[in-house]
Amino acid sequence: MIFDNSFYKKILDSSHDEICVSDRNGIIIYCNRAFEFNYGISKDEIIGKHVDYLKNHGYASESPIPESINKKSTVSIRQDTHTGKTLILTAAPVFDKNGNIEYIVENVRDITELNRIKSMLEDSQREVKRYKSEVENFYRTALGYEDNIICEGKVMGSIFSRARQVAKTNVNVMLLGESGTGKSSIAKFIHDSSNRSSGPFITINCTTIPPHLLESELFGYKSGAFTGANPKGKTGLVELADGGTLFLDEIGDIPLSLQAKFLQLSQERTFIPVGSVTPKKVDIRIISATNADLKSKMKEKLFREDLYYRLNVIELKMPPLRDRGENLIGLIKYYLRKYSIEFGMPEKSISEYAIEMLSKYDYPGNIRELQNIIQKLVIISVNETIDVDDVRAVLPRVKIDHESINSETIFEDIDEDNFEDKSLDDIIDEYEKKIIKKYYSKYKSSYKVAEKLGISQSKASRLIRKYLK
Template sequence: MKFKEDFYKKIMDASHDEICVADNEGNLIYCNKAFEKNYGIKKEEMLGRNVKLLSEKGYSTVGAIPQVLITKKTSSMEQFTNTGKKLVLTATPTFDDKGEIEFIVENTRDITELNQIKNKLTDTQNEVNKYKNEIENIYRTTLKIETDIILTGSVMKPIINTVNQISKTNVIVLLLGESGTGKSSLARYIHKNSRRADKPFITINCATISPELLESELFGYVPGAFTGASTKGKAGLVELAHGGTLFLDEIGEIPPSLQAKFLQLIQEKTFTPVGGMKEKKVDIRIISATNCDLLKKVEEKTFREDLYYRLNVIQLKIPPLRDRKDNLIELIKHYFNKYCFEFNINKIITKDAIKLISCYDFPGNIRELQNIIQKLVLTSTTHVITEKNLPKDIFNYNFDFNIEDKEDFFNEHDFDTLMESYEKEIISKTYKHYKSSYKVAKCLNISQSKASRLIRKYNL
């Protein structure tokens, strides 16, 4: 039985899955009705045009057809669109008698609803785990172990290598670094990978509790120890950490009057509650952290020298984000996905936007990065976040063009101009310092041919 062309067209348009066909140059020559629903654009507007326009115009992330044109092999991938859909694409090439690509047929399935169901199931499972943990920990205080820092990159690698070597031991660790570099996250990572992982991880910030309360909070007190004390007494955080890890953040802020008691805790693993007469024995591992110069405090006689050396058995200095550029892109992606999930928001961010964010020095380190990403996720009005959604502070911090009205400048110059200006600044400063294309390439982790080309490009 023969059918008219209109018959097949009706069948294809009735398909829930999107089907489209491109020629050997990537130009769209056919698509069914599902295409319009997925991308929010009439198919007549795309027919005869290259499929790359979908990603270039912000309708979606990159699709599978361009990949097939390069590899000449079937390609499958996920794609996000500006209509809020998550798609799974499979593009398959057909070949002519000479073995050259004749057409590429792409089948697309919308898995947005499946993904939402999966997220709901994950949320439900998280709730179950939450209540389970609360029941298990009803008689002890603990912190949720969340190692949400991505410990990758060449700068972090030697630190993590050391951490992996010492985690299984009970050695005392001192973490150094600027505020917001991830010291508390690294402390949790050490605990999670130790033999104490199923025991409490107790943290106390020595800078946020007044000296008068710090002793009782840490070491507890006996009944009637002071005016207003509970008649039943109170266990301190040191006792609650028994069997696990005690993390002392901002250790440099411990008042001199308490430093002898800390020394006893570290040396003897014993302590005396406030108002008590009898020592208590405790099994804990101590990790401390600070962003101040402890040696300077020792020289100024505000921090005990013997306590310093007891704390400084294994010292790990966490570099600031400005020195972790190879780690920064992964951190940006991590926190973007994390906050999209936490706030149940379905958004995507372009590679150019990520690249531009990674150029920022982040004086506030990870905390500032978290704040910027949260703001982008919550306040951007578009599904696809591009460089246009980024706060002006990111540009102003990195660019200095000696102009009085920078806001007008950014309104008048496109993204490519800005990126080229920043590229020139990087190459100029690096070449001025090293005066060698080989050293520039090594410093910037690019090929020497690319370094030479950029040096010539900017007449350096």
């Protein structure tokens, strides 16, 4: 069958993709109907014109045809048109029998819709990421642990070394320590370091669930177990931990009436749902934590001795923040970085004396209180470096002993006999001037003077200008 030109014209005009042909000089000699849709210009207007016409008259950005002619090779580019289209253009040379360019055939794919779909997908992915982040933040807040655990220093290094060893086994672990010392973080660390890390990590805070609901929430219940129960029954938190780790926080607050069920769980890894008589088996590791004195509770018959020894196979004591030394400094720097990022602020540094002041505080609220203090410091500090003035604003009662120049050399030439006719302000100014002269003479910079005297750099600069400039 022989096809005439009209056949090929119909085929090319029916193509969704644009076809454009130029001669060896870049003069357009053919284009199909898709070309008109892409650029909003008719064939009659463009044929016979150089491809640069589109760019020069604002129809589109750069064309690949001139580059294809110069390189004598195929060239692909991305192009935007004034009709709002985004196109991928591929210009390929066609050679005659002598190896000279005869034509440039440009094939164009409209990716506007593809970009729109891609953008929607990226938006959806961002939303999913945001929701995931919010859930993770809520989860971290609810459990009270951090993803990055700071184990710097001899004290915490030893604890984490033991935790890594314990993680290799399936024995029950009891974590002791004041509230806010990071017991839940250690529990999660043990889980993540164990062969159960791919399984669930279920936290039960025994103080947050009302006593009359605790049994059904933990062990679940059978259909019709009590008035108001879900007719389908309910799976308890203990069963949800199957294959992973069950973290019992504030274990000392479990009612005595439920401790027998916990003994069965810790001893046999079985439990009976409320309203049932059939035990269920679970594969769990139990980590418990408390800030209570369980031995005193045992003496008072408020905590079962057999349960204590079942849960306390390995004991890890979390020291309070005031006893952690180097670890406290690591935590200060970690939370500075964390909250600077969270609050969308440039990451702030902290001066040596500001750290010294923070290190002298007792932190009765431990890590939670430290977090609160660092958040305040990040927000209230107007300088890149948090200094003692900022810390003093948050912790006004904490004092530090600054390295000082010998006081005798500072005051040796101030004659007290001359104080008789001077006001208190004049006397103070005289002392202040002497101090600033001595410190500036030794340290040569307002930054060092500020650091050594425990004042802001702006105050140090002002005093230097006042007395020395």
